[in-house]
Amino acid sequence: MEISATGRLVVHITAADVGKRVSVRRLAEPGVMNEKFTDTVGVLTSWDSGVLLITRRDGESVRIPESSLVAGKVVPPSPARRRGPAASYEELAPVASRAWRPVESERLGGWELRAAAGFTRRANSVLPLGDPGMPLDEALTVVRRWYGDRGLPAYVQTATGAEGTQELLCAELERREWTREVTAELWIGALAPLADRAEGSKVVLAREADEAWLARYQRKGVSEVALKVLGSGPSVWFATVAAEAGGAPAAIGRCVVDGRWAGFAAVEVDPALRRRGLASTVMAALARRALDEGASAAWLQVETDNAAARAMYARMGFAAHHAYHHYRAPGSTGNER
Numbered sequence: 001m002e003i004s005a006t007g008r009l010v011v012h013i014t015a016a017d018v019g020k021r022v023s024v025r026r027l028a029e030p031g032v033m034n035e036k037f038t039d040t041v042g043v044l045t046s047w048d049s050g051v052l053l054i055t056r057r058d059g060e061s062v063r064i065p066e067s068s069l070v071a072g073k074v075v076p077p078s079p080a081r082r083r084g085p086a087a088s089y090e091e092l093a094p095v096a097s098r099a100w101r102p103v104e105s106e107r108l109g110g111w112e113l114r115a116a117a118g119f120t121r122r123a124n125s126v127l128p129l130g131d132p133g134m135p136l137d138e139a140l141t142v143v144r145r146w147y148g149d150r151g152l153p154a155y156v157q158t159a160t161g162a163e164g165t166q167e168l169l170c171a172e173l174e175r176r177e178w179t180r181e182v183t184a185e186l187w188i189g190a191l192a193p194l195a196d197r198a199e200g201s202k203v204v205l206a207r208e209a210d211e212a213w214l215a216r217y218q219r220k221g222v223s224e225v226a227l228k229v230l231g232s233g234p235s236v237w238f239a240t241v242a243a244e245a246g247g248a249p250a251a252i253g254r255c256v257v258d259g260r261w262a263g264f265a266a267v268e269v270d271p272a273l274r275r276r277g278l279a280s281t282v283m284a285a286l287a288r289r290a291l292d293e294g295a296s297a298a299w300l301q302v303e304t305d306n307a308a309a310r311a312m313y314a315r316m317g318f319a320a321h322h323a324y325h326h327y328r329a330p331g332s333t334g335n336e337r
Contacts (some may be wrong), residue, residue: 006095010071010073011024011042011069011070011071011072011075011216012071012072012073012074013073014047014082014155014256016040017037017047018045018046018047018072018076018168019042019043019044019045020044021041021042021043021044021045021074021075021076021077022041022043022044022054022072022073022074022075022092022167023039023040023041023043023072023073023075023165024039024041024052024054024069024071024072024192025038025039025063025069025070025071025072025169026064026065026068026069026070027068027070028219029160036141037070040054040056040062040064041054041056041075042055042056042057042062042167042317043055043160043167043168045061045168045171045189045226046110046171047066047211048064050066050067051063051064051065051066052064052065052069053171054067055160055167055170055171055328056161056337057160057322057323057324058160058323059158059160059161059163059170059180059183059303059323061170061171061174062154064072068258073246075259076222077163077164082303083296085188085190085260087188087297087321088162088163088164088302089159089163089165089321089322090096090129090164091160091166091301092101092186092188092261092322093129093320095128095161095258095259095263095299096186096263096301097112098230098232098233098234098256099232099233099256099263100123100232100265100288101114101123101232101233102115102116102123102124102229103115103116103117103123103225103229104116104150106146108129108132108133108138108139108142108143109130109131109132109269110124110129110131110132110133111126111127111128111129111130111132111134111143112126112127112138113143113146114126114127115147115150115226115296116228116229117223117225118152119219119223119225119226119229120318121155121157121181121182121326123228123229123270124147124155125153125155125156125157125326126143126154126155126156126157127157127190127300128156128157128158128166128169128289128304129180135314136172137176139274140154140156140176140329143156143329144329144332147265147329147332148332151255153328153329153332154280154328154329154332155273155326155328155329155332156160156169156173156178156327157324157325157326157327158170158173158324158325158327158336159186159322159323159324160194160323160324160325161306161320161322161323162321162322163258165269165322168289170281170325170327173327174327175332177330178327178328178330179197179327179328180325180326180327180328181321181326181327181328181332182303182307182325183303183304183324183325184302184304184323184324184325185301185302185303185304185319185320185321185322185323185324186205186299186300186320186322186323186324187299187302187313187318187319187320187321188297188298188299188304188318188321189290189297189298189299189313189316189317189318189319190296190297190298190317191262191287191290191291191295191296191297192287192291192296193316194283194284194287194298194316195284195291196284196288196318197280197281197283201284202241202242202244202281203239203240203281203285203286204232204239204240204241205237205238205239205285205286205289206237206238206240207236207237207238208231208238209227209230209231209238209254210240211256212239212240212242212248212249213238213240213249213251215248215253216240216248216251216252216268216270217266217268218266219253230254230266233256233258234256234257234258234259234265235256235257235258235291235293236254236256237253237254237255237256237257237286237290238252238253238254239251239253239254239255239282239286239299241278241281241282241286242251243270248270249270250266250269250270250273250278251267251269251273251278251279251281251282251284252266252267252268252282253265253266253267253268253279253283254266254284254286255286255287255289255290257289257290257293257294257295258295259294259295260294260295260296260297261295261298261299262286262287262290262295262298262299263298263299264283264286264298264299265300265301265302266281267279267283267300270299273282274333279281279312280312283316288299298318299321300313300318
């Protein structure tokens with residue numbers, strides 16, 4: 001925190017800084033043991049009636065009374081990355097979207113409305129990359145009508161925690177009582193070290209998900225729509241490690257190669273065979289194929305409460321780039337899977 005020439009902490013932010021990334025120090029709330037101050041870093045999403053609303057990297061919003069501030073300043077949009085490939089949200093969001101395409105989509109200005117009969121929120125939500133071309137309330141009315149016509153709940157997918165993400169939109173949705181149902185993170189890492197982790201001779205690669213691969217896939221009863229989503233993307237590969245005694249495969253994985261990026265998903269291992277390196281083996285084989293196609297960087301998505309997966313991916317050299325969230329419209333009803 002900045003200290004003045006007289007030795008006092010200084011508040012260098014105002015309501016004019018809404019939309020910028022800030023770091024503030026405030027007096028701790030009563031009852032907090034051994035702490036005089038509390039620090040918060042995030043995007044200043046509003047400053048109304050003497051209360052600041054700051055959205056942190058993980059998407060959580062913190063309300064701070066102006067009267068409790070002791071210091072504050074604008075900070076760089078995002079911290080410098082210490083490892084892995086450099087990437088912006090503007091680059092990664094379309095790449096991730098192309099790796100999991102809906103069966104139906106429609107443009108609303110810079111927003112894309114996506115539907116796939118309810119198979120996953122990612123394929124059945126709005127991706128708001130830009131201005132919808134109309135006031136927000138009108139755009140949300142169009143969104144609710146579009147999904148309602150398809151018997152689906154209305155979702156908007158947003159992101160926080162990196163330069164160019166949508167903290168302000170998150171705050172506006174929450175102000176309109178949209179409910180955040182799911183938070184996950186997109187992680188990135190270098191591809192070549194991943195390809196070197198294991199030999200992968202047991203892995204069979206294919207362009208389509210066959211019955212054996214689907215037998216291990218966690219989403220049971222996969223429909224024709226789901227198969228279209230799974231098979232979508234610029235260059236899609238499915239990996240399988242057969243079980244020694246027959247039955248469902250020991251491990252599976254999916255990878256989509258798109259320019260310099262390789263996106264990994266559906267990496268699943270027989271619960272009885274976990275901690276034997278099968279996930280690494282699958283990802284290494286897919287990574288080598290992606291390298292052959294010219295990719296150099298990797299990305300994947302992991303839910304914030306999946307501690308085991310997060311630890312494994314961290315060991316592989318991945319690190320969080322940004323968080324993403326799905327907001328559901330108030331009173332929105334419909335079918336989803």
